[in-house]
Amino acid sequence: MPVKHDLYQDLSRTKEEIQKISANDPLLSSLLAKYSEADADVVKAETATSDAPSDDDLKKLKEKRLGYKDKIVEQLQAATKGQ
Numbered sequence: 001m002p003v004k005h006d007l008y009q010d011l012s013r014t015k016e017e018i019q020k021i022s023a024n025d026p027l028l029s030s031l032l033a034k035y036s037e038a039d040a041d042v043v044k045a046e047t048a049t050s051d052a053p054s055d056d057d058l059k060k061l062k063e064k065r066l067g068y069k070d071k072i073v074e075q076l077q078a079a080t081k082g083q
Helices: 015-024 026-047 055-081
Strands: none
Touching: 015 026, 015 055, 026 055
């Protein structure tokens, strides 16, 4: 059964840490929202019983989610260097 990815665990940071940083970083906040939406799309696609996406479409959704995660990591690194 598909489950949402725990982004905070993947980033080795707490939700509170990320929220504190994103409160002062509109780009990070936007990336987090886009990641959450992309993750929901993947979960929805993985659980679809009718009109299930092709393997290629599912792969593209996962790649999109990973792209947002990579951008989040970059933005977090930039934000923490400035502190």
